[in-house]
Amino acid sequence: MRTFDAIIIGAGQAGPSLASRFNDAGETVAIIERKHVGGTCVNTGCKPTKTLVASAYAAHLARRGAEYGVVLDAPVKIDMPRVMRRAHQVTLDSRHGNEKWLEGMKNCTLIRGHARFEDGNTIRVGEDVLTAPRIFLNVGARAAIPDFPGLKEIPFLTNSDMVRLDRAPDHLIVIGGSYIGLEFAQMHRRFGAEVTVIEKGPHLVGREDQEISEAIRAVLEAEGVKVLTGADRLSFSKHARGVAVHVNGVDIVGSDVLLAVGRRPNTDDLGLDRAGVETDARGYIKVDDRLATNVAGVWALGDCNGKGAFTHTAYNDFEIVAANLFDGADRCVSDRVPGYALYIDPPLGRVGMTETEARKAGRKILVGWLPMDRVGRAVEKGETQGLMKFIADADTREILGAAILGAGGDEAIHGVLDMMNAGAAFDQLRWAVPIHPTVSELWPTVVLGMRPG
């Protein structure tokens, strides 16, 4: 049995940074990884997908070259193996960088293998048995694979397969019209595939306000992505041309199927019952506001605690735990201002509540919005799809939320995110002097135009 000051299971987005804090404090730490250092983000998530999105954007812009007076005399061709090599290289560089970082930590031991609890402070990795007074779970999540009729009979793809595919499918059928589904849908359309998105809910990205969902659908349909919402009773079968998806009484035939219907936490094979660590009905580890589980000395960080599903929320979980353990702070998850982006093109940048959520919360709200074709920067760039939207509390002057579906939306949303973090009233934006020409320079205009919602 080996003894450490701390054990971390999972080298995703929280684990390695936490290991580094233990190392720097002169405490011994073991970090256990069963697959690739860097976890989902680096290997099968953000890094490869955003690199692929960049290739797809280059193809799209090249096709539109003539609109800008840039003449390309031959049709745009996509070299898929090269596209994929570029994405793979970005992943490899990041993974190797993380590995080197961990291996360079004097007090840290990187252990390869699948970890399971023996009891509340003992972990087994194969023949290796480790113990520590503090254990941190950073085990992440994987693609959910529901038991759809016929699914076992057909080949299907998940996000992990998609980042290894070195061809554009002839016709990609995407099940699930949210983050993963839409990012892959648009990118493969731009790589030359026919693409159909099948979504169960009445709208794409159902958690957004309806006009945002509809604008996203318009962006995708304008590029030729077919969208079917309100999909009911899905089933699958083999077909001479690949796969047939039976939905709402019709058959859709494609060459490949991508399942993007959500994620499930990697907690079913962790021996949590032996340690007595509680999970909710969906398998997420129950934690308090400071990420402690019900078992003393065990914490859960990142996707596996169900409090966030993004790289920045997993990293913020590390920041919270580290600040509380090492810096004498008292940080908690409920202080976090929720922000995220959907990386279709143009991207959707989001922070805080939607208008629907603000109304449901019983707030008296003010709402302002502007179509992107009124934003000079977007006009100059020739990227005028989408809108900006701002929601505030009419009584307290608090900023409740904002969205930019439009050029640079993933970056420009940070102006609002920072104001919300600073607890600033929306009136402050009125007197900001933003830089011209930017997307952000329109926030004062949006704020001045707010009306009761």
Ligand SMILES: Cc1cc2nc3c(=O)[nH]c(=O)nc-3n(C[C@H](O)[C@H](O)[C@H](O)COP(=O)(O)OP(=O)(O)OC[C@H]3O[C@@H](n4cnc5c(N)ncnc54)[C@H](O)[C@@H]3O)c2cc1C
């Ligand atoms: C296609 C896709 C695109 C995405 N794009 C974005 C994006 O643009 N922006 C964003 O913010 N988020 C994005 N995400 C989400 C983001 O990747 C995750 O939220 C983030 O990686 C979660 O980090 P984590 O540390 O909680 O878990 P992970 O990164 O999943 O790491 C968990 C690690 O634990 C290991 N592990 C699990 N069980 C065990 C065990 N028993 N023993 C040993 N090791 C174990 C796993 O192998 C894994 O390496 C995307 C996700 C996907 C799938």
Ligand SMILES: NC(=O)c1ccc[n+]([C@@H]2O[C@H](COP(=O)([O-])OP(=O)(O)OC[C@H]3O[C@@H](n4cnc5c(N)ncnc54)[C@H](O)[C@@H]3O)[C@@H](O)[C@H]2O)c1
């Ligand atoms: N840009 C980003 O930050 C980014 C990108 C990709 C993934 N992610 C993370 O990964 C997580 C998972 O993404 P996701 O898109 O797989 O899941 P999701 O939970 O966001 O969406 C799943 C979608 O599938 C639909 N669906 C469920 N069952 C269905 C069925 N039977 N038929 C048709 N549609 C069905 C749902 O209605 C929903 O729209 C996200 O929550 C996100 O946090 C983030």
